[in-house]
Amino acid sequence: MGQPATTHPGVSFVMPVYNEAAYIDDAIESVLAQQYPGERELVVVLGPSTDGTTEKVQSRAAADARIRIVENPQLSIPLGLNLGIRAAAHEVIVRVDAHTEIEPDYTAIGVATLQRTGAASVGGLMVATGRGRLQSAVARAYNHRLGLGGGAYHGAASEGPAESAYLGIMRREALVAVGLYDEGLKRGEDWELNLRLRDAGHLVWLDPALRVTYWPRSTWAKLARQFHATGIWRGELVRRLGGRNPLRYFAPPALVVSLALSAVLLVLQLTGVVAGLPSLLLSVVHLGPALYLLVLLALLVVPSSGPRFADRFTFARVIAVMHVSWGAGFVRGFVLGARDAVDTSRIES
Structure with missing residues (x-):
């Protein structure tokens, strides 16, 4: 007989980071504050930042053994995610971003949903939040049906099978089996990965109880550049x-x-x-x-x-x-x- 399923499997948080000095401390704190009894580590995949992010991450890693750094000189998010997953020590991968903050019970709920449903990838809701008039307007647009076209994880949704999973609480074994993230993509990597998981017969699941605070771009130029790049890769x-x-x-x-x-x-x-x-x-x-x-x-x-x-x-x-x-x-x-x-x-x- 095989061993019974572990109630609280070890979790590796994988966070690609580049030029996020204004948000990185809060993002890391939200990971370290998770109320989850299983083993945990945070793998920060660090690009060559120019705004002080590198120094902040290095200081946090020196003070906390749960934080490990993996270098990502090429700045590619899919490549960085794969580097982080390969370096991860645990069987459950939780993708987090430096522009996001997760609720204290996020991991516990997500792992429980992963085990309850048998899914390979579980995601929740993106709750965009802003400071000041422009970023607040961008956040409202993210949460509005007109803004991002009604994707389930951008608003109210019911629990169940999904097309994709925002960020994702994932089984490492399933990710490896489908070849991890496509390193030929620069955007849209989450959607494409979840498509391959579904094609391989795996279940992708949306649980609205999982909520992620997301801080969108805060200037007109950055907003336009982000959406132009995202559109290019969707066209691809x-x-x-x-x-x-x-x-x-x-x-x-x-x-x-x-x-x-x-x-x-x-x-x-x-x-x-x-x-x-x-x-x-x-x-x-x-x-x-x-x-x-x-x-x-x-x-x-x-x-x-x-x-x-x-x-x-x-x-x-x-x-x-x-x-x-x-x-x-x-x-x-x-x-x-x-x-x-x-x-x-x-x-x-």
């Missing part, structure tokens, strides 16, 4: 996997294409190149951008967009930046491929 995934991508991912690129066509047609109409009946018939191209503008205007009067007009205006701008940046990136990635595109939103500028 569509090139690779075609229709296996959910339909919601096609909405932002459709918006960008309609905006471009509308702009070209408007110039042709204003210059008289297109006139008369053809102009009238082709004007249907303007319908999409006009409807989108109405949606943005509607956000200015919706209380959930912010208590004051300035907050609602910022929220509407955030939604537009997310959609257009992501959609433009998707078109580029789908047409040209992702090539070596990277997310530069953590680079100080």
Whole structure:
């Protein structure tokens, strides 16, 4: 007979880190404060930061034997995650990010759900949080159906089988069996990994009792760069996997294409190149951008967009930046491929 299942298996938290000086201490504290009786370690996969993050992590590791450092000079998140998983000492892998904080009972709930369901990957809800007007507006957009297209882990959801798992509490054996994260991807690695887990017959599970505080980008430039890079890699995934991508991912690129066509047609109409009946018939191209503008205007009067007009205006701008940046990136990635595109939103500028 085999040994009975361990009630509290050892857990290795794997955290890729690069230029997160403003958030890294709180992220590490949330991991060390876990109310979980099993053995624990935190593997920090450290990129060559330039903002003091490296020194903070080294100081924490010198003071606490539960923290180990693995160097990640190439800055690739999937590569870094794989380095961390290979270096991990325990059978349960909990992915955490330096921009996140987990509740004290997160690990205990997640491991219990992993054992109860037999899943290979369990995830919870991303609860975006912000400081100041812009980051708070970005957080509202993350949590809003218009912002990120209604993915289950961005809002209210019921427990059950899922398409993907945010961050993930995972069985190391299953990860190794499917080849770990795809190191050829720079974004979208979670979704693609969970797709391979499901294809291999494993269960991916959403448990809304798991809540993760996420701190989004806090400047316009970083927000645009992050979403542009994410869109590029989603376009690359569509090139690779075609229709296996959910339909919601096609909405932002459709918006960008309609905006471009509308702009070209408007110039042709204003210059008289297109006139008369053809102009009238082709004007249907303007319908999409006009409807989108109405949606943005509607956000200015919706209380959930912010208590004051300035907050609602910022929220509407955030939604537009997310959609257009992501959609433009998707078109580029789908047409040209992702090539070596990277997310530069953590680079100080």
